[in-house]
Amino acid sequence: xTTTTPGxxxxxxxxxxxxxxxxxxxxxxELATVEGLDGLSIGRLADHVGMSKSGVFAHFRSKEELQIAxxxxxxxxxxxxxxxxxxxxxxxxxxxxxxCEAFLSHIERGVFPGGCFFIxxxxxxxxxxxxVRDHVLAVYSELLEGLGQLVLRAQEMGELDxxxxxxxxxxELDSLLVGANMQFVFFDDRRAxxxxxxxxxxxxxxxxxxxxx
Amino acid sequence: xTTTTPGxxxxxxxxxxxxxxxxxxxxxxELATVEGLDGLSIGRLADHVGMSKSGVFAHFRSKEELQIAxxxxxxxxxxxxxxxxxxxxxxxxxxxxxxCEAFLSHIERGVFPGGCFFIxxxxxxxxxxxxVRDHVLAVYSELLEGLGQLVLRAQEMGELDxxxxxxxxxxELDSLLVGANMQFVFFDDRRAxxxxxxxxxxxxxxxxxxxxx
DNA sequence: AATAAGTACGACCGATCGTGCTAACTTGTC
DNA sequence: GACAAGTTAGCACGATCGGTCGTACTTATT
Numbered sequence: 404x405t406t407t408t409p410g411x412x413x414x415x416x417x418x419x420x421x422x423x424x425x426x427x428x429x430x431x432x433e434l435a436t437v438e439g440l441d442g443l444s445i446g447r448l449a450d451h452v453g454m455s456k457s458g459v460f461a462h463f464r465s466k467e468e469l470q471i472a473x474x475x476x477x478x479x480x481x482x483x484x485x486x487x488x489x490x491x492x493x494x495x496x497x498x499x500x501x502x503c504e505a506f507l508s509h510i511e512r513g514v515f516p517g518g519c520f521f522i523x524x525x526x527x528x529x530x531x532x533x534x535v536r537d538h539v540l541a542v543y544s545e546l547l548e549g550l551g552q553l554v555l556r557a558q559e560m561g562e563l564d565x566x567x568x569x570x571x572x573x574x575e576l577d578s579l580l581v582g583a584n585m586q587f588v589f590f591d592d593r594r595a596x597x598x599x600x601x602x603x604x605x606x607x608x609x610x611x612x613x614x615x616x
Numbered sequence: 617x618t619t620t621t622p623g624x625x626x627x628x629x630x631x632x633x634x635x636x637x638x639x640x641x642x643x644x645x646e647l648a649t650v651e652g653l654d655g656l657s658i659g660r661l662a663d664h665v666g667m668s669k670s671g672v673f674a675h676f677r678s679k680e681e682l683q684i685a686x687x688x689x690x691x692x693x694x695x696x697x698x699x700x701x702x703x704x705x706x707x708x709x710x711x712x713x714x715x716c717e718a719f720l721s722h723i724e725r726g727v728f729p730g731g732c733f734f735i736x737x738x739x740x741x742x743x744x745x746x747x748v749r750d751h752v753l754a755v756y757s758e759l760l761e762g763l764g765q766l767v768l769r770a771q772e773m774g775e776l777d778x779x780x781x782x783x784x785x786x787x788e789l790d791s792l793l794v795g796a797n798m799q800f801v802f803f804d805d806r807r808a809x810x811x812x813x814x815x816x817x818x819x820x821x822x823x824x825x826x827x828x829x
Numbered sequence: 830a831a832t833a834a835g836t837a838c839g840a841c842c843g844a845t846c847g848t849g850c851t852a853a854c855t856t857g858t859c
Numbered sequence: 860g861a862c863a864a865g866t867t868a869g870c871a872c873g874a875t876c877g878g879t880c881g882t883a884c885t886t887a888t889t
Contacts, residue, residue, distance in 0.1 A: 417835050417886055437743040441655065444876065457879085458837040466877060517743045525802045526739030530650040530730045540803065574811040578795025582787060585794055589738040590753065598787040609822075630856055630865050657846065670848090671867040679847060 424462045426452050428476040431469065435477070436517030439527045440470050440535065470535045477520040478542050484509045486549065495562040496607055499553045499576075503603050506580050507596040510587055518588035521546065522581055547577060561612040575606055637675050639665050641689040644682065648690070649730030652740045653683050653748065683748045690733040691755050697722045699762065709775040709820055712766045712789075716816050719793050720809040723800055731801035734759065735794055760790060774825040788819055 430452050434443050445466060449459040463469040485505045492501035510518055517523050521543045528536040551573045557563040563572070579599045586595035643665050647656050658679060662672040676682040698718045705714035723731055730736050734756045741749040764786045770776040776785070792812045799808035 419886075420836055423836080439652070439740065445878090446875075455838050456877095457839075460878070461836065461838090522798070523739065523742070525798065526736065527652065529736070529802045544803070571811055571814060574795060574799065574808070575792070575815050577799075578791045578812075578815070579788070581795050581798055582791025585735070585738065586787065586790075589742045590757070595787070598784055599791075601784060602788050602791070632856075632866070636866080658848090659845075668868050670850095670869075673848070674866065674868095 420462070423452075423454070423458075425476075427454075427459055427462060428472055429480075431473040432477040432480060432520060433516055435473055436515040436520050436523045440473065440524055440539075441527065445469070467533075467535060471538050474524065474535070474538050474542060477515075477524075480514065481509075481520065481546070484514050486546075494553075495557045495560045496611070499550075499557055499563075500603065500607060502550065502553060503576060503580060504600070507583060507599055510584055511593075511596055518584045519580075522584050547573060550576065558612070563607070564610050564612045567610045572606070572610060576603065579603055579606070636665075636667070636671075640667075640672055640675060641685055642693075644686040645690040645693060645733060646729055648686055649728040649733050649736045653686065653737055653752075654740065658682070680746075680748060684751050687737065687748070687751050687755060690728075690737075693727065694722075694733065694759070697727050699759075707766075708770045708773045709824070712763075712770055712776075713816065713820060715763065715766060716789060716793060717813070720796060720812055723797055724806075724809055731797045732793075735797050760786060763789065771825065776820070777823050777825045780823045785819070785823060789816065792816055792819070 427448065431443060431448055434448060434451060438444075438447070445460055446456045449456045452459070460469075463472065485502065489498055489502035489505045492498040506519070509515075515523075521539065524539045525543055528539055551569060554563065554572050554576070555569050558565045558567065558569065579602045583595045583599035586592040586598075640661065644656060644661055647661060647664060651660070658673055659669045662669045665672065676685065698715065702711055702715035702718045705711045719732070722728075728736075734752065737752045738756055741752055764782060767776065767785050767789070768782050771778045771780065771782065792815045796808045796812035799805040799811075
């Protein structure tokens with residue numbers, strides 16, 4: 404067995420290259436929430452990580468591949484900062500609230516300087532066809548699907564009304580989070596996350612099930 | 617008195633020029649919701665209206681001025697399609713619902729091909745400083761302020777609970793509209809507006825005041 | 830030590846961007 | 860009909876874009 408691991412594209416990777424690639428993609432994920440996935444140029448990205456343009460480009464076959472890899476990296480960051488921490492909360496309503504709280508927290512902490520990566524990317528790529536948009540849509544859908552699963556579980560446990568429309572609940576939860584993100588990053592309104600929290604609490608209480616409390 | 621009217625920039629306008637300028641800005645407002653305000657290039661805009669690049673450019677001193685004029689035009693379209701029609705409804709809760717309904721309708725009808733112009737512009741300009749961002753922020757704030765006035769009026773009339781937090785109500789209303797816009801244009805979910813309507817109805821009913829119904 | 834592959838760089842390409850300049854044409858006023 | 864002003868197009872500029880290429884350096888294996 405070798406110390407190097409084969410890369411996804413069949414190319415063998417070296418330790419230093421992997422470090423560079425990771426640094427590039429981390430910077431790209433952050434910058435993309437400010438400049439946009441398209442607006443982020445390879446040259447500026449290179450400056451930001453202290454490399455030459457061609458040095459950065461050498462890690463990817465095209466800008467499109469860089470963008471898709473950036474989306475994947477953003478998802479890893481999102482999972483680490485939002486999805487995974489929420490698993491610490493017990494299943495049911497508590498975990499639904501926990502993931503929403505983790506989301507709002509990651510906005511307040513400025514994990515991405517331009518707010519939620521996927522909201523930003525979705526807004527930018529709306530209306531443009533292509534693999535990048537498809538990939539963002541797929542990942543975003545997965546995240547929403549995950550939220551739906553948590554809500555559904557809470558309903559099965561009776562902590563949320565089993566008769567409630569799951570998709571409607573998810574829509575309203577998502578709307579509050581999207582609204583808070585927008586107010587926070589565009590209007591610089593630091594009270595927005597608390598407004599979202601109040602809305603979330605009300606929403607979950609209104610749909611509380613008959614389970615013992 | 618002359619038949620030509622002095623332009624805002626001190627330049628006298630000719631009828632054909634005014635027509636051209638209007639055509640340019642209308643196309644720009646629509647295209648900007650798809651390509652973005654920055655992403656929209658003067659060359660492609662010129663192609664779209666059947667003019668040369670320099671012919672389009674001659675109407676503006678810079679791209680920045682074109683962008684700001686585009687925002688103003690978008691606001692005129694928004695007022696014509698959303699704000700003004702809502703005035704047909706009687707003051708109070710009915711008018712609040714009417715403006716939300718007009719907003720959702722303008723999304724469903726595809727008044728702007730990329731959904732709400734201001735949500736699109738806000739998402740794009742988030743994090744970028746400059747006069748264009750400032751102007752979008754100012755106009756968007758005005759629109760939200762207008763919504764706040766309608767809510768406040770409904771509270772004063774007793775149709776909405778006067779004790780309710782007006783800003784919180786506006787935040788939740790806005791969130792539902794923003795959420796519906798996002799789901800509709802990015803995920804192509806045509807049920808989103810109806811989900812927003814359901815959420816709006818619930819929100820307004822929960823905060824109903826003690827007035828006779 | 831030799832070798833093969835991965836990594837990074839600088840120079841360069843064609844395309845497109847915003848923008849300025851100039852000349853021709855159209856419109857409205859005298 | 861002359862004249863001024865507004866309108867439009869053609870052309871060229873410098874900058875920046877994504878992308879290619881040849882080359883030198885580094886790493887990991889033999």
